[in-house]
Amino acid sequence: MSKKPAETQKSAIPDDPELQAQRFGRVREAHQTETAEDYVELIADLIEAQGEARVVDLSSRFGVSHATVNKVIARLNREGLVSNRKYRSLFLTDEGRELAVRCKERHLIVFNFLRSIGVPEEIAEIDAEGVEHHVSEETLKIFQAYISKHKK
Amino acid sequence: MSKKPAETQKSAIPDDPELQAQRFGRVREAHQTETAEDYVELIADLIEAQGEARVVDLSSRFGVSHATVNKVIARLNREGLVSNRKYRSLFLTDEGRELAVRCKERHLIVFNFLRSIGVPEEIAEIDAEGVEHHVSEETLKIFQAYISKHKK
DNA sequence: CACAAATTTTAGCCATGGCAACAAATTTGA
DNA sequence: TCAAATTTGTTGCCATGGCTAAAATTTGTG
Numbered sequence: 001m002s003k004k005p006a007e008t009q010k011s012a013i014p015d016d017p018e019l020q021a022q023r024f025g026r027v028r029e030a031h032q033t034e035t036a037e038d039y040v041e042l043i044a045d046l047i048e049a050q051g052e053a054r055v056v057d058l059s060s061r062f063g064v065s066h067a068t069v070n071k072v073i074a075r076l077n078r079e080g081l082v083s084n085r086k087y088r089s090l091f092l093t094d095e096g097r098e099l100a101v102r103c104k105e106r107h108l109i110v111f112n113f114l115r116s117i118g119v120p121e122e123i124a125e126i127d128a129e130g131v132e133h134h135v136s137e138e139t140l141k142i143f144q145a146y147i148s149k150h151k152k
Numbered sequence: 153m154s155k156k157p158a159e160t161q162k163s164a165i166p167d168d169p170e171l172q173a174q175r176f177g178r179v180r181e182a183h184q185t186e187t188a189e190d191y192v193e194l195i196a197d198l199i200e201a202q203g204e205a206r207v208v209d210l211s212s213r214f215g216v217s218h219a220t221v222n223k224v225i226a227r228l229n230r231e232g233l234v235s236n237r238k239y240r241s242l243f244l245t246d247e248g249r250e251l252a253v254r255c256k257e258r259h260l261i262v263f264n265f266l267r268s269i270g271v272p273e274e275i276a277e278i279d280a281e282g283v284e285h286h287v288s289e290e291t292l293k294i295f296q297a298y299i300s301k302h303k304k
Numbered sequence: 305c306a307c308a309a310a311t312t313t314t315a316g317c318c319a320t321g322g323c324a325a326c327a328a329a330t331t332t333g334a
Numbered sequence: 335t336c337a338a339a340t341t342t343g344t345t346g347c348c349a350t351g352g353c354t355a356a357a358a359t360t361t362g363t364g
Contacts, residue, residue: 021215024190027282028322031183035351038176055312063173068352070313075350087312087359114291117298123290130179130286138275139266146269180352187321207342220322222343227320239329239342306364313358323348330341 027134034133037103038062039072040081043090044100052089106140107132113143116150179286186285189255190214191224192233195242196252204241258292259284265295268302 042061046053055073059066073090076082081096092100110132114124135143194213198205207225211218225242228234233248244252262284266276287295 017209017212020213023278023281024214026278030282032350056310057169060169061172062176064351065353066312067314067354071351118294119291123288126175126178127286127288127291129175130182131283134279134282134286136275136279139271139279142270184320208340216321217323218342219324219344223321308363309361311358311360313356315356316354318351318353320350320352321348322350324346326343326345328341328343330339332337332339334335334337 030133035072036076036079036081037099037133039076040092040096040100041103041107043082043092044097044104047092053091054089058090103132106135109140109143109147110135112147116147182285187224188228188231188233189251189285191228192244192248192252193255193259195234195244196249196256199244205243206241210242255284258287261292261295261299262287264299268299 039058042058043053046057046061050057055066055069058073059069062069073082073084076096077084080093081099083091083093083096107128111124111128114127115121119127191210194210195205198209198213202209207218207221210221210225214221225234225236228248229236232245233251235243235245235248259280263276263280266279267273271279
């Protein structure tokens with residue numbers, strides 16, 4: 001009766017399992033790349049700001065042990081995003097550098113968008129850090145348009 | 153010269169390490185609870201929609217194997233969010249139910265906010281799934297206010 | 305230069321959440 | 335009823351990203 005053919009019945013009924021599985025799959029994927037993105041982004045920032053990126057810096061800025069940093073770096077190296085030689089400072093590969101640029105852009109858009117709808121600076125910074133990895137290109141474009149329209 | 157005393161120099165310089173570590177720490181925390189939140193939310197939805205929540209449903213909707221579901225359920229049980237007996241359908245504890253309610257509210261706010269700034273339905277659904285776990289209470293309030301102001 | 309301090313690496317531990325394969329219980333239906 | 339199908343549970347594997355502790359290397363100072 002009041003049931004539209006194949007429409008989402010909103011509220012509780014989560015609709016088609018496959019669709020939902022795809023969504024969660026996306027989130028899991030995003031999660032996979034989160035660490036990599038955070039690392040290349042910070043490495044790029046450190047190189048720009050201090051001329052080099054060292055394990056200590058990453059460990060203090062991420063708030064994890066240097067052992068953890070080392071493990072992640074080993075993976076990023078394996079995946080061709082970071083190039084490093086023992087006991088020397090860290091570098092990004094071309095691929096890593098490209099990824100860093102994209103991430104930084106995205107981060108900035110999310111941050112600016114949050115600011116422009118009225119989120120206080122420090123909170124926007126925190127939220128952007130978590131949110132940036134989960135925002136689609138489409139949504140990002142909408143954020144960008146909103147910023148442009150409302151700026152100053 | 154155009155350098156204000158102790159201000160964030162924007163762009164590349166990531167500012168104080170401790171602050172930054174706190175931010176990443178928050179993201180890690182959020183991540184910790186993500187799985188739990190997704191599970192209780194879906195369990196609640198399934199119970200509402202179909203009268204019960206079974207391992208098969210979770211596995212097909214999350215798109216993971218039932219072995220994985222079982223493992224997570226064991227943890228949630230240990231943590232007092234889910235109550236279950238062997239070979240029977242799953243239930244939420246009071247605590248689990250409360251968490252589910254909070255998550256559902258949050259999910260809906262994020263989803264509606266995205267819709268209200270012009271994100272298409274299916275994309276909003278995907279993005280909300282990933283974003284919801286990383287939005288602070290403050291930002292959520294701002295989302296909510298925006299929705300109210302722009303609704304209809 | 306030599307040695308102490310700082311940094312980096314390694315090793316070994318843990319929990320989580322993936323998986324496949326197999327085992328057990330329950331439901332179904334002929 | 336009872337065999338087959340489905341559902342659930344268990345086991346053992348893997349990778350990731352946490353940790354501490356100890357070893358190795360580099361750095362810097364006296």
